[in-house]
Amino acid sequence: MGHKQLSKEKAHYRVMVVLSFLLTFFSFLLIIAGVVQATLLNASYFKSVAKSSGYLEECQQALQETFTSHATAANVEPQVFESFLTQDYIAKIVNTNIDYIYGNGDVMDYTQINADMNQAIIASIEARGIEVTEDIETGIQMLVDTCCADYQNNTNLPFLEFVIRGLEIAQKPMMYILAVLTIAVLFLLVFMWMISRKLEKFLPFLFDCSVALAILSIVFPALALAQKIFERVAISPERVRVLLVGYVNGILMRFFPVGIAMLIFAGVLMFIQIRKTKMQNKNA
Amino acid sequence: MNRIHGRKSYIALPILFSVLTALILYFTVWPTVAPYYSLFSILLTSEEQEEYNGVNLMEQISAGENLANRESISVSEISLPREGDQYGNLTIEGTSVDAPVFYGDGEKQLNQGVGTYAFGYLPGQGGTILMGAHTNTWFSDLGSAKIGSIIKLETNYGVYEYKIVDAQVKDHQDRTAYDFSRTDENIILYTCYPFGTIGFTTQRYFVYGEYVSGPVWVYE
Numbered sequence: 001m002g003h004k005q006l007s008k009e010k011a012h013y014r015v016m017v018v019l020s021f022l023l024t025f026f027s028f029l030l031i032i033a034g035v036v037q038a039t040l041l042n043a044s045y046f047k048s049v050a051k052s053s054g055y056l057e058e059c060q061q062a063l064q065e066t067f068t069s070h071a072t073a074a075n076v077e078p079q080v081f082e083s084f085l086t087q088d089y090i091a092k093i094v095n096t097n098i099d100y101i102y103g104n105g106d107v108m109d110y111t112q113i114n115a116d117m118n119q120a121i122i123a124s125i126e127a128r129g130i131e132v133t134e135d136i137e138t139g140i141q142m143l144v145d146t147c148c149a150d151y152q153n154n155t156n157l158p159f160l161e162f163v164i165r166g167l168e169i170a171q172k173p174m175m176y177i178l179a180v181l182t183i184a185v186l187f188l189l190v191f192m193w194m195i196s197r198k199l200e201k202f203l204p205f206l207f208d209c210s211v212a213l214a215i216l217s218i219v220f221p222a223l224a225l226a227q228k229i230f231e232r233v234a235i236s237p238e239r240v241r242v243l244l245v246g247y248v249n250g251i252l253m254r255f256f257p258v259g260i261a262m263l264i265f266a267g268v269l270m271f272i273q274i275r276k277t278k279m280q281n282k283n284a
Numbered sequence: 285m286n287r288i289h290g291r292k293s294y295i296a297l298p299i300l301f302s303v304l305t306a307l308i309l310y311f312t313v314w315p316t317v318a319p320y321y322s323l324f325s326i327l328l329t330s331e332e333q334e335e336y337n338g339v340n341l342m343e344q345i346s347a348g349e350n351l352a353n354r355e356s357i358s359v360s361e362i363s364l365p366r367e368g369d370q371y372g373n374l375t376i377e378g379t380s381v382d383a384p385v386f387y388g389d390g391e392k393q394l395n396q397g398v399g400t401y402a403f404g405y406l407p408g409q410g411g412t413i414l415m416g417a418h419t420n421t422w423f424s425d426l427g428s429a430k431i432g433s434i435i436k437l438e439t440n441y442g443v444y445e446y447k448i449v450d451a452q453v454k455d456h457q458d459r460t461a462y463d464f465s466r467t468d469e470n471i472i473l474y475t476c477y478p479f480g481t482i483g484f485t486t487q488r489y490f491v492y493g494e495y496v497s498g499p500v501w502v503y504e
Binding site: 017020021024025028029065066068069070072073074075076125130135136137138139140141142143146163204207208209211212213214215216219220 | 294297298299300301302304305306308309320391392394395418419420421476480481482483484485486
């Protein structure tokens, strides 16, 4: 092989290295964007995390404690709140809040809960043989209003609305830009391959990209999980900590299937490459 | 395998790509994320590593220990209560009030006994101690407390007595009901009013007591 031919091959190699790095970089950004779309910007995912992380139980416990105290202060039987503290009941409120945050519904309306609770308390007072005077009615209404405010205080998700709305604005253009960039780089790589017309000069770079993506998709979330993000950080109140731990871990776990898929893809490329080389050697 | 893309490249290049990607992401994304992360840290994190359920500091007092006769106590000797701890017991002469006293006045503490307002003072500290309890449970008989009667507060570091000097009904938003700028030791007990009422009320029954005895905190 002549000196000129070798230099040309080296230059070709360098361009391929740069292009495959760019492909890795943009593809990884695209993977991140995909995970964000499937998790942070997905109301259903949020609802499932709220259920599986123990967030609903934490909300229920906090409300139980508050309502018991209110019942004692108001001389009302605590049992009257039982039907308003079931997990299904709280899940309904939490899900409505989540839908509102994601722009899929209106803000939680407590009018019906307010009326139902008022009715239930008055019925329990009357069952005790106490006449419900105007003063008592006013006192009960104050109690019910406080309970509705407690629902809101104990099921709200601080700052999340702000984060989601910001992400929603940025996500779509970002996805498009990344997709275009990734395809452009991929096209350039294919173009380079078409110049050389040798698959064995093209495949190794795709293999490098796939392995790098697998490393990024498996190792970094694994490191983050190993350190147990947020579990060591003290977050208060407890319900927010429980939710954040479940949420962040869930998002990181979403990278693993991508990493495994990339490893399988790299394995396939390696297999093709080895077969190709073997066939070439045989022909030679 | 390819002549130029040697075996080493199959290991080195993926590692190089992933490290470079991680570094670029770190240096470009972190400056944007950092302020939000700090904001979250400030607003969401607390000093408590785990949820604290409180302990009963009164159980730590040994049987033969006489806390009543001390006139002063060094702060270093005191096991200061954390929010949720039961650190005392309160009785009022001439009434049936006999209740455990907790530090903090959240719903959890009010469900269990008398709550101490955490931004006020503690017995012996030399300021206004504000304590509240529910009118239908622990303070149901607070209305029977007479002027001149003694409020006895046994804590894990000493026994305190306060003489009732006044009792008043005030609105729950009336800030003249308590004065935390006072530099003399005094106690204020409050509960919802009228007693035995059903539903929430806007009125509170306040009982005011002046310091009689108990170990004063000494800062060394």
